[in-house]
Amino acid sequence: MKISLVRGDITEQAVDAVVNAANSSxxxxxxxxxxxHRRGGPEILDECRKLRASHYGGGLPTGQAVATTAGRLPARxxxxxxxxxxxxxxDRSGQLISCxxxxxxxxxxxxxxxxxxxAVSAGIYGWPMDDAARIAVGTVRATSTQVVEARFVLFADDAYAAFERVAGLP
Structure with missing residues (x-):
């Protein structure tokens, strides 16, 4: 699998899937x-509400993942x-690896x-950026998958620099 880094806005990525660092609700x-949610429009929220009404009444547990439409995003x-x-x-690193x-x-x-x-958990959830980058890149590299390209989209310069150090990409 190819791993790449982008300094920018994840809502602008033309990929098959965008990962959302969601809250449990x-x-x-x-x-x-x-x-x-803002850029993707109400379609995403509608599907999330349906998930809450069926399988995830108590919210999505930490470390788990679920998919919805991408609405108006340039992703599917x-x-x-x-x-x-x-x-x-x-030590909650196992939960971050699970994400x-x-x-x-x-x-x-x-x-x-x-x-x-x-960079999941590295914003308001307070995970130190260097450790978040190490866990993210290491886990994606070590996970067997059919995905051909994993792109880390980092909004801030410090996040990009941390991921660049860990990924060892040119």
Whole structure:
């Protein structure tokens, strides 16, 4: 699988699937989640509400992933995953690893060839950027998948620099 880095806006990526760093409610929020819901339009929220009314009445558990339409985004699917809130006193890295593995599992079920990831949990959830980058790139590289390109889309310069250090890409 090819891994690439992009400095930019994940809502502008023309890929098969965009990964949303969602909150457990699946009903939108801030950061990447809010941007995806705003740009993607009401179709995404409608499908998220249906998921809440059926399989995920209590919300999507941390580390899990589920797909909806991408609405008005230039992608076909949005794969929503709930990252863990960082804790300096409790190791939650297994949950963050699960976000990437589960997103790729869902991508394989959908037949996705190209996928765009944000830095899950590295925004408002407080995960240190260098560690978030190490976990993200390492997990995606180590996960068996049919995806041919995984693109990490980083909005801020510090995030891009952290992922660039870890990925070792030219």
């Amino acid at each position: 699946l009903l939108g929020g801030g950061g990447v989640d809010g941007a995806i 699917w949005v794969i929503h995953t709930v990252g863990p809130v960082y804790s300096p006193s409790e 990437y593995r589960e997103s790729l599992r869902v991508a394989d079920e959908l037949g996705v060839g190209t996928i765009a990831f944000p």
